Amino acid sequence: MSTRREHDLLGDRDVPAEAYYGVHTLRAVENFPITATPISIYPDLIVALASIKLAAARSNRDLGLLDATKADAIIAASEEVRAGRLHDQFVVDVIQGGAGTSTNMNANEVIANRALELLGRQKGDYKFLHPNEQVNMSQSTNDVYPTALKLAAYSGIMRLVDAMVVLRQAFEAKSEEFKDIIKMGRTQLQDAVPMTLGQEFSTYAVMLGEDEQRLKEAVLLVCEINMGATAIGTGINAHPDYARLVCQHLRDVTGVPVVTASNLIEATQDCGAFVQLSGVLKRVAVKLSKTCNDLRLLSSGPRVGLNEINLPPMQAGSSIMPGKVNPVIPEVVNQIAFEVIGNDVTVSFAAEAGQLQLNAFEPIIAHSLFKSVNHLRAGCLTLAERCVKGITANREHLRRGVERSIGIVTALNPYIGYANATEVAQQALLTDQSVYDLVLAKKLLTREQLDQILQPEILTQPRVFGTATTTAETHPLSVRRDQTD
Incomplete structure (x- = not known):
């Protein structure tokens, strides 16, 4: 395999000639063979x-800090990556030490080498355009990485909400x-009072609708970014106007x-x-799992x-x-929920473990959050399409259950x-x-009174009653229906 020689503070390394990543990424791949x-x-x-x-x-171009030709090449290379190109060149492991530095270096090197190609240069010609000096100008991993996590989380959450809408509907x-x-409602798995199957299914829709709103609220928190903070938040090596400009451009680019x-x-x-976001995802998972428990229980049998x-x-x-x-299908969604609950524990420990001006454990936070978001989305769509839409009811069995x-x-x-x-019971x-x-x-x-009392519309909704008695003259059923509806 042909190679090119690259240099970093630890010395020289041979990088595959066709690779868009560079020496920093190569070392990270070797250092973190964790999850493959x-x-x-x-x-x-x-x-x-x-x-x-x-x-x-x-x-940086607008501020006069970066040559327009090089800036435009970086922009063009970045646009290609945004469009889906070169994603296979982002090769560092999802779990890594260094607070995400390897991820940021990977991005710097891929975009720098593609920009060099666009400028008619060879990959690795960093004297002309350098990954850290130009692509990473005015930045640090410590503002790039958390901002990237927030942007990615925002996109994922919006798709999850869309999937929840499908399931709710x-x-x-x-x-x-x-x-x-x-049918009979149950409390503590014992017969309680009658309800309709429609009422039972409506609760699952309402629970999902509530969680859609909670996710929309939580995702607003990730819209606050720290670009311009550079190393620890003091903005060292960044122009005073950079934070304002980069935020404006990010809004324009991403929406x-x-x-x-x-x-x-x-920040x-x-x-x-x-x-906070992980906690809301756990809430979604818990309620979704409870719903799947119900579906498995209600469909248990079929004979016993x-x-x-x-x-x-x-x-x-x-x-x-x-x-x-x-x-x-409910079983697989249950398992997704178990994973999400575990991911929330991981996020909590990782967030707590940060020290002083930086949290070094954001990579595992990212991995945990993204798994939760992606798997919950897939679970909602799978549950809707391959289970809920095809559910049928055993009407007569349900009616007989109420009667008995x-x-x-x-x-x-x-x-x-x-x-x-009580005596009758x-x-x-x-x-x-x-x-x-x-x-x-x-x-x-x-018999006439019983038949009227046991009508579904009387059994399954609030009613206005007079004094309870068994005499026909004062019996609640003698009140005209239009007065009690």
Whole structure:
């Protein structure tokens, strides 16, 4: 393999001649053989890095600090990376020491070598255009890297929100489809009171909608950036107007409403925005996992479980039990949730471990956050398309469950009183008779009254009641319906 010779403070190294990365990247690849996963697995991060280099080149050109010809070449090379080119040249491991320095060096070298090509020069001709002196002008890893993480997180969160909308709408459609299906609600896995299956599915939609809003709130925190901070926030080696200009150019380039932090020293060491965002992702994961638990439980059976709903069959469930089908889609989303919860712990420890003016552990924060965002997005879309949209209800089974449940005695409290209701419930449990039949046998209500009370619209929503009694003259059911709706 042909090579070119490059030099750094540790000496000379041979770099593959065709590589756009350089000696600093080469050493990082050797130093961090941790996950075998390069940073290019996160295209949003690569695009964010290129956007920063582009905005910095524009700013330095505008300030008269960088020759226009070289600035334009850096800008053009950065645009190519933003468009998806050369991502395979971003090869350093996602987990690395050095607070992200290797990632920033990788970006500097790739963009510098591509810019050199655009200028008709050879890769590695750093005397003409240098990765650190020109591409990294007015910058430090300590403002470039956290800003890139924030830009990448913003893009990922917006796509996650879009995926959550798809899932929420799928639940909303099922809620409408199932709005007239009566079933028993449960508390602590015991029969409680009747509800509709539509009401049950509407809760999943509402939970998702709430979390969409929480994510939109949390993502605003990552719009505060520390570009211009350079090493620790004092702005050493940066023009006084650079921070303002680079922020303006970043807004123009990315469309993200970034603002410069009011205190760049604080912003350089504080990872609070990542902690907050990770916490909201955990909230999403926990609630999504709870929803999947419900789907697995409601579909359990099909003969000896709850068997209230049917999940669409996606694959054979067993290598030994013929005909078995498992709830594999909710199961995979559960596992995503477990991962996200673990990632949140990692982010918390990494943010806490920073010392003084810099947090050296942002690479693991980035890796954890991006995994959570990407996997949650994929999980939401998979759950919507391959599970929720195909769910069907076992209507008659649900109705029979209500009729046989002791829980419907709660609906009779306003009509027959708590003492009578308790006696009926106990007797039903002991004799395996239905509440309906026992109430009739005890002549507590007429068949007509029972049939009216047990209508879904009466069982599943608030009603206005008079004094509970069993006499026909003062019975709540004698009140005209239009007065009680």
